[in-house]
Amino acid sequence: MDSGCYKNYSGDACSRGKSEQTFEIDEVGNLSWELDDVYYSMPSISKDACKEECLRDCICEVALYQNEECKKLKLPLTYGRREPNQATTFVKIGAGAGAGAGAGAGAGASGPVFIVGISSLALGSILVLVSCGFFVLVFRHHRVGKKWILNLESSDNRFDEDVALRSFTYEELKIASHGFTEEIGRGSCGTVFKGVINGSRNVAIKRLEKVVTEGQKEFKNEMRVIGKTHHKNLVQLLGYCHEGGNMLLIYEHMSNGSLADFLFKARSKTDWEGRIEIALDIARGILYLHQECQTQIIHCDIKPENILIDDKGCAKIADFGLAKLLMSEQTKTYTGIRGTRGYVAPEWWHQNSLITAKVDVYSYGIMLLEIVCCRRSIDMNAPENEVVLAYWVYDCFMARELEELVKDEQVQGKMLERMVKVGLWCIQDDPTLRPSMNKVVQMLEGTIDIPLPPCRPTTSFTASSFTSSSLPASK
Template identity: 60%
Template sequence: MQGYIWAYEMIMPKDDAKLNGDLGPRSYSYFELERMTEGFKDEIGRGAFGTVYKGVILNDIQKVIAVKRLDKVLRNGEIEFQTEMKVIGKTHHRNLVRLIGFCLDGPNRLLVYEYMSNGSLADTLFAPKTPPPWEKRMQIAHNIARGILYLHEECTSKIIHCDIKPQNILLDENGCAKISDFGLAKLLQPDQTRTFTDIRGTRGYVAPEWHRKLPITVKADVYSFGIVLLEIICCRRGVDWNLPEEEAILDEWVYRCFENGELGQLVGEEEIDMQHFERMIKVGLWCIQYEPSLRPTIKMVLHMLEGLLDVPIPPASSSRSVI
């Protein structure tokens, strides 16, 4: 992989002081984090590499935190830790979850994040309760796009997130959406824009090129964002086999409705400006084009969402959701 490295392959600094000096987040002992979480009592999330607990920084006016305790530290967990420390520690944006600190204490590997009190976008969007109104959903879509734009074009080490999905979008106390979980992140060197690698990400959000053994570029994140955008628009999961067969795969159903001039079927009883609704649908369909070269950049996507760019009619896409 010349000039291009997986975030997984970063070299660990030789001591904690160097790590802390390079990145800024504070170093905590395992004992401190054990106290802050009351013995890791309150579990608030679980992922492929570890479990997240709610805690409180005792000397910071009861600042609530989220502590990610990595379980698989022998290989995957260690690599995950190196990834998140080196990548997240150097990223600062209002639409990214902020890393506050870390723990390198014997075999223990933990990460300390800002606490996101409103849970994930999946909780908000797919729960039985009433989903957010259209304006709020569009604000969330804008937040996500801005966060991805920072990763792709504005931070020091260009990053492909590789796992954009509602479960990895968290909402703070003000409902501001922030991207989390950089465990699958890939770093882009200045002279490199793509790489070959094994499939990463989550079924239903993975771009077709992962399965075609093609180089992976930032357009893979654009595809995933497109699926998430359609989910935000329609307030449902991208794949739902509880629905009639013709509606089960969201992107296919959306395109059929768009092509047949039947977008009203996607709206339901919600009162939405149909011109704006159609515009957002077209943005989503552009994002999920089968060929990466046809997809817009995330900057173009954001400009389309903001009304700064016209959104032409998207071509028919042969892409299918991976289930």
């Protein structure tokens, strides 16, 4: 590969499934690549499964495998170089009669073509021409933006270049989940089942319920938006199925349950340092949805049940991007009340109020106070002055008795105060007073000062409006 290489098969042959075109994977060691070229990552996968994933993905040209993680790269590949102790590199190559077509081989050619004895002058000329051609292709690529439209009704495991999500058939998911028998969660979006794909990879299969869309195009548009999101604090969407009335989403499997389990069901509290990291993880994930991904996503249902924990203790946001697929009033705009009681921002209850990303900031603020205190925002069994968490936290803050919130737990006083102040700012009734998630992250990280919260929060409900049955159910 030091002397350069070319693609010896055509993309059409792969995408159209031509029978004369076959492919092989060549394993190369000690190669490093520019990670900006990675378009899809798959954690917790075997080396053989990584090779197979690239082999059947028409977009994948190179796959990198290291530490049980598979990263797929597509054209144009940049900055490949030899370095010791790098990830295993799988390179897709064409084989058989169809391979030569993309490489400029003659009609009767069969077998490899060897070029011997190229003069320095000729080699230099070729390099100049190749460089010019490369820049022209890159320019055209960005101008034209070639797209492959995925046929959702097809049983082929083809990919949408724009989305990089796999389309599953309903039968495939039925087999993968053993007939949807192992239920691992249930919530407002639907029921979640455990499944296995690629022979060994555990996944979570969510069967959407109460879904109202304008059909296949609307569903695919929402999948396109979700498919473009990639962040370490978001649960990764791997694929989907849309056949008739069946709409299912396939996510990476999160083995450690939800934040609700950690905060409210664990026999012992999650340690303080761990809770700080979880709070920051969630804030960074919401910031990405609001400001850093290509299309802004308002989650509309931030709560502990929608925060999942991976096997390394990292918090990831689930069910993002589904607001427009759920409830008939929301197929195009956020007009109907969306969310879970206790985490819903006050503006949801005012007719004709503008719903913005600040509704997620409010929900995050309520959840941040729950993370600090390891209890629900409403606890009818608590002493009267502690029933509504937001009121109690504010009163303790003004009385300079924040230690009451964590009882005998050893915590960092300054960090405790910082988290409480951020939480109180986030749950202000006036959305314009709430900080953006960018400011929330900066305040939690300590890079900017936090002024005193302006007033006591009122919360969306009074304590008397809550019963144990109205609290959100675990997924």
